[in-house]
Structures are given as structure tokens and as C-alpha cells.
Amino acid sequence: MIDENLINKIGEYSKKPSLFDKGYGSIWTEEYIAKQMLQAHLNPNFDGASRRILIIDETVGFLAKNVLKENSMILDLGCGPGLYAERLCKRGHKVTGIDFSRNTINYAKKSAEKQGLNIEYECINLFELNYFEKYDVVMQVYGEINTFSDIERDKLFDIVKNALKPNGLFIFDVSTPILRRKCGLRKNWYVSESGFWRGKPHIVLEEGFEYDDDIWLDQYIVADNNGVQVYRNWFHDYTIEKIRRIVQSCGLNIINVMGSLSGEALKEDSEWIAVIAQK
Ligand SMILES: C[S@@+](CC[C@H](N)C(=O)[O-])C[C@H]1O[C@@H](n2cnc3c(N)ncnc32)[C@H](O)[C@@H]1O
Numbered sequence: 053m054i055d056e057n058l059i060n061k062i063g064e065y066s067k068k069p070s071l072f073d074k075g076y077g078s079i080w081t082e083e084y085i086a087k088q089m090l091q092a093h094l095n096p097n098f099d100g101a102s103r104r105i106l107i108i109d110e111t112v113g114f115l116a117k118n119v120l121k122e123n124s125m126i127l128d129l130g131c132g133p134g135l136y137a138e139r140l141c142k143r144g145h146k147v148t149g150i151d152f153s154r155n156t157i158n159y160a161k162k163s164a165e166k167q168g169l170n171i172e173y174e175c176i177n178l179f180e181l182n183y184f185e186k187y188d189v190v191m192q193v194y195g196e197i198n199t200f201s202d203i204e205r206d207k208l209f210d211i212v213k214n215a216l217k218p219n220g221l222f223i224f225d226v227s228t229p230i231l232r233r234k235c236g237l238r239k240n241w242y243v244s245e246s247g248f249w250r251g252k253p254h255i256v257l258e259e260g261f262e263y264d265d266d267i268w269l270d271q272y273i274v275a276d277n278n279g280v281q282v283y284r285n286w287f288h289d290y291t292i293e294k295i296r297r298i299v300q301s302c303g304l305n306i307i308n309v310m311g312s313l314s315g316e317a318l319k320e321d322s323e324w325i326a327v328i329a330q331k
Pocket residue numbers: 080093101102103129130131132133135136150151152153156176177178179192193194195196
């Protein structure tokens with residue numbers, strides 16, 4: 053027999069949501085999903101929650117050689133399991149890693165301890181930070197800015213600006229509409245005994261929605277014997293003109309733009325824009 057409540061909920065969640073409505077579940081902090089996310093971060097050959105290890109090594113190598121001064125104080129926002137923080141610490145930088153996923157931060161702390169690395173990790177929502185002129189560099193890697201609404205993004209820039217010392221650098225990357233065109237809109241469903249979303253039998257209904265201004269939503273409706281939950285991944289893609297305008301209106305000066313944080317040149321068909329901005 054079909055549960056009427058279930059059908060009603062799925063019907064309700066299937067309607068196109070209003071812009072940046074977050075839904076009800078969190079892919080980063082819900083315990084079971086956070087564990088799958090950690091596995092995705094740590095998969096060395098897969099651009100999932102973190103980029104492949106090869107790219108991370110290239111990025112840290114490029115930044116160390118071309119951008120960072122020796123012994124910098126670095127704030128890594130949305131640091132995940134510390135893949136960048138550890139490499140930067142080994143090169144002599146003093147790193148603070150911030151992430152709101154308890155599972156990921158616990159892993160990062162243990163990993164640093166095992167290797168004798170002095171990295172400060174804090175499990176906190178980055179929107180609650182209020183550092184003042186403490187860091188030479190703030191970084192946010194792998195497009196987390198794309199997931200924020202305009203209001204959140206501008207708040208993030210304020211937090212970053214406050215945290216930076218005078219002349220400090222904000223290093224970040226954002227995806228462009230080219231990446232989204234390549235990925236396309238989701239429209240899929242499947243049944244699983246156990247998988248990314250649940251460790252027990254469940255069904256997943258995936259759907260993509262498109263909005264004005266290069267904003268997109270990947271939505272996942274997940275149903276199991278406990279009920280239905282909806283997860284939403286929002287993406288706001290940026291063109292070079294748009295990101296320039298935003299960075300400048302937030303009071304930072306762009307000193308370099310590239311096609312990646314490992315130093316590739318920016319091209320018309322770049323999927324990513326990497327930005328180095330100065331306070
Ligand atoms: C795409 S992953 C990138 C992780 C890391 N920068 C990397 O490239 O390996 C985004 C990370 O940001 C964290 N995150 C997202 N929103 C956050 C918030 N509001 N406060 C703190 N951490 C956040 C997530 O938990 C996740 O670990």
C-alpha cells in the first residue's frame with residue numbers, strides 16, 4: 053500500500069523551490085552522509101568533495117612558489133580533512149583550518165597529531181567567525197563560494213576582509229557556467245540497498261533546476277522506512293566580469309586571475325576561475 057503522506061511530501065519537494073531555499077537535510081553535517089563525504093574527500097583519484105591528490109599537490113606547489121610569503125599565517129575556510137592545511141604546514145606555514153563538519157574536523161585533528169603537525173582546527177560555521185587582522189592569507193578552495201547566496205557571499209567577503217592583515221591575500225576559486233553546461237541538469241532515480249545517502253534500503257529522486265543569473269540547484273529527495281528528506285546543493289556560477297565586480301565592490305583588489313589555483317591560464321572556456329585578491 054502506498055503511504056499518502058509520502059506521496060504528498062514527494063509532491064511538495066518536487067516543486068521548483070525558491071532561490072537558495074536550503075531544504076531540510078545537510079550533506080556536510082548529517083552523521084551518516086558526513087562519513088561518506090569524508091571517504092569522498094580522501095579518495096585520491098576522484099574530484100569529489102576534494103580534488104584529486106595530484107591537483108592538490110600541484111596547487112600547493114604553485115601557491116608556495118608564486119604567491120605565499122615564507123611562514124605565513126593562513127586561514128583555510130571549509131578546510132575539509134586538512135589536505136591543503138597539512139601540505140602548507142609541512143612547508144612552514146602556520147595554518148588554521150575551519151569546517152563545520154564535526155566528522156571531518158575530528159579526522160583532520162587526528163591526522164595532524166599522527167604526523168606531528170601543529171595545525172589549529174576549529175569545528176564552527178564560518179559565518180560565525182570574527183577574526184580581526186590576524187592572517188596573511190585566507191583561502192577557500194574548491195568552489196564553496198559558488199554554494200552561497202549573494203547575501204552569504206557578501207558576508208563571507210566581510211569576514212575575510214576583517215580576518216586579513218593589511219595587504220593580506222584572499223585566495224579562492226569559483227566555477228564558471230561552462231562547468232555547469234558540461235554537467236547538465238540532473239533527472240534520475242534509483243533504488244539502493246545501501247549507499248551514499250543511507251546505510252539501509254532507500255530510493256533517491258534526483259532533479260536539477262535552473263534559475264536566472266547562472267544559478268542552479270541539484271536536488272535529491274531521499275525516502276526510506278523513516279520517511280522522506282530533501283537535500284539541496286545550490287550553485288551560483290561566475291563569469292570573470294561578475295567576479296571582478298563583486299570582489300572590487302567588497303573592497304579587495306584583484307591582483308591575479310587564472311584558470312586554476314595551480315596556475316593554468318584563464319581561457320574563454322575555463323571551467324574554473326582562480327582569484328588572488330589583496331586587502
Ligand atoms: C567542497 S568541500 C572542499 C574542502 C576543501 N577546501 C578541499 O578542497 O579539500 C567544502 C567544505 O566546506 C565545508 N563547509 C561548507 N559550508 C561551511 C560553513 N558554512 N562553515 C564551515 N564549513 C563549511 C564543508 O563541510 C566541506 O568540508
